[in-house]
Amino acid sequence: MTRHFLNLSDAGGDAIAAMLADAIDRKALRKGWPKGKPDADRPLDGHVLAMIFEKSSTRTRFSFEMAMRQLGGSAIVADAGSMQLGRGETVADTAQVLSRYVDAIMLRTDGHDNVEEMARHASVPVINALTDLSHPCQIVADLLTIVEHGKALPGLQLAWLGDGNNVLNSIVEAAGLMQFDVRIGCPEGYDPDEGFIGRARQGGAKISIHRDAAEAAAGADIIVADTWISMGQEGGEAKMADMSPYQVDAALMGQAKPDALFLHCLPAHRGEEVTPAVIDGPQSVIFDEAENRLHAQKSILRWVFGQL
Ligand code: CP
16 A cells, blocks of 8 residues: 555554654764765665645755655655646646656645645655645654653643644644644634544544633643744735734743743744744744754655655
8 A cells, every 4th residue: 555644644643653753763863964964774765756846835845855865865846837737737647657757746735635636646655745734744843843842742732823724733633643632722713624623532632722812822831823824825914913812922921831832833924923032932942843844754754655
């Protein structure tokens, strides 16, 4: 069976735990090495990843390419607009053609149906590098960051402030798989996907939605914020007004536990979803989180190739 990684549940809780352990081990083994030097065991020697972007990216683009280099493989990066895909060639044909050239395909696109269509027609693993529905690669990096900073996942209280977007959907999915609770502070009309919430609750996670930001943040181990206006979204001014009570400032951080961490997947808009005092303050671990995109994705790649 070809292993695709379109959502965290494609791997499941045990595999995610294995990815986190692998990422911690591999990160320690190459500490201090030049970043382009391959890992000693080169587990993906000779493997090539096609990376297709319909939307902008800094972290995903660089971290996946460096991940392939460090695993001993390589990557081919293309913007969808420069491919025939951007001129109407079907996802199905693209999937079948690329499967003849490369060993795995990574796609960042708007519609989640595009990654599903790619996976249906590809004979190699397909990885979701962000859709409007979910961002599973980001959340493996977030979990790695949380664990690295000494917090166990089972029983963790994570508070999300702001828009119920694709990143939050994947956090909620992770909660059901890894047994932690999510307290969502968001205005009416911006709740995350009901399907993800229902499955997480079935998995044993407590998922609560609060219209009061302080109530959501109270006693949290982790506070997470994200940009209020996602890539390609319209209607900015009305949404910004709706979101403004959910800005993470020092007072809101003060509602969380004294040792709470602040996470943000970046890019950030200082003064909007978070104040500079918080995102650049002592509880913020945003650059560890960004670095961990690289280490987490190496383990996701190893998983899709059946090595974990
Ligand atoms: N967090 C994240 O996915 O960053 P990029 O959009 O820069 O890839």
